[in-house]
Amino acid sequence: MATRASQRMGMTKYVLYVLAIVYNLLLVIFPDLLPGRITDRVLTSVVLLTVTGLVFAFEEMKLDSKAFEEKAESHMLLNGLFCILREIEDNGDDLFYQQARMTLVQLESRLKRARYGELSLDNADTGRLGMELAKDVSKTLDATVLWPDDPMPKAAMEEYLERLKGAIATRGVKIQRLFIIRGGEENSPDFIRRATQDFDNEVAVKFLYLEDWARTPELPFPVDFGIWDAQRIWVYRPAQSAASFERFATLYNDQASRSEYQKLFNANWGRGTTFTPPKS
Numbered sequence: 467m468a469t470r471a472s473q474r475m476g477m478t479k480y481v482l483y484v485l486a487i488v489y490n491l492l493l494v495i496f497p498d499l500l501p502g503r504i505t506d507r508v509l510t511s512v513v514l515l516t517v518t519g520l521v522f523a524f525e526e527m528k529l530d531s532k533a534f535e536e537k538a539e540s541h542m543l544l545n546g547l548f549c550i551l552r553e554i555e556d557n558g559d560d561l562f563y564q565q566a567r568m569t570l571v572q573l574e575s576r577l578k579r580a581r582y583g584e585l586s587l588d589n590a591d592t593g594r595l596g597m598e599l600a601k602d603v604s605k606t607l608d609a610t611v612l613w614p615d616d617p618m619p620k621a622a623m624e625e626y627l628e629r630l631k632g633a634i635a636t637r638g639v640k641i642q643r644l645f646i647i648r649g650g651e652e653n654s655p656d657f658i659r660r661a662t663q664d665f666d667n668e669v670a671v672k673f674l675y676l677e678d679w680a681r682t683p684e685l686p687f688p689v690d691f692g693i694w695d696a697q698r699i700w701v702y703r704p705a706q707s708a709a710s711f712e713r714f715a716t717l718y719n720d721q722a723s724r725s726e727y728q729k730l731f732n733a734n735w736g737r738g739t740t741f742t743p744p745k746s
Contacts, residue, residue, distance in 0.1 A: 583720025593622045595717065599694050600629035607641045608731045609692040613657060613673075616690075631667045644731070644738050645673040646688045652741075662743040672738030680733040684726060691727055699727045 551570060555563045576586050587595060596618050607630070618626050633639040643664055651657050652673055664671045679688045690702040699718040718724070 583718055583723060585717045587715040587717060593618055593626075595700065595715070596626055597622065597629065599692070599698065599700060600626055600633065603630075603633050603639055603694050604637055605639060605695045607639060607692055607694055608728070608735070609641070609643050610688065610690055610731065610734070611643060611645045612688050612690045613645045613647045613651060613660075627663065627667070630669075634668050641669045642731075642735060643669050643671055644735055645671070645741075646676060646679065647673050649675055652739075658744065661741045665741060665743055671741040672735060673741055674734055674738040678737050680730065680737060682726075682730060685730060691731075693724070693727055693731060696724065696728065699723050701727070 547570065551563075551566060554566045557563070579585070616623070630639070630641060634641060641664075645657070645661060647657065657673075661671050661673070676688060681687075692700045694700065697719060700715060701718065702715045718727075
């Protein structure tokens, strides 16, 4: 996050410096640009540039300090894991220690996959991540919903939808949502209520029957997924069991996944039927 803020700060700084150069050129071309009582135009320009430079230098120092704190916290976390593992080993139960060590090995495997754009998430992370994605989205969201299953906990759903509503109103985010339903569910009160909520929030809404899903070798069955700003893909897969704690999600940001899921969404969106709320 600090890196992105630093990039925005750098871009703003360059824009201001370009404006300052243009300002100085205008002073040369149009010497009467400033009121006559301001006689030392060069001094005025120098003061403005100096103040601007000091302000940006101070802000960049704060950003660099934040980035350093984040890195230091990560190193402390890794060191803490190592110390905990050593304490478990010192207890003398070798079987217990080996199982604990396997937990660390599994974490290493997850992080290695994340390095290439695939991060597995525990069920507890799905609601929190949805909130963060809704807060961060700036341009587009293409999403499917495997109705009536939903990765978002019911308690957080309203807040999640409010964040998306705010993103549409304040940032002009374009959202397309495709509900995957069984035949006849398009007339159910629960579906109509949920789809109408999106429709009223200026979300483009369609529905598609399960049997009409455009299958691919990689994804032969419908899944919940969202493509956020054409950059991040949040995929939610219910496990074979209906138990909610066995469901899991994956976050992708690699180019291959972006292309695969965008192509899949476009194919199914084209097959969908536009939802229009029934007249009361």
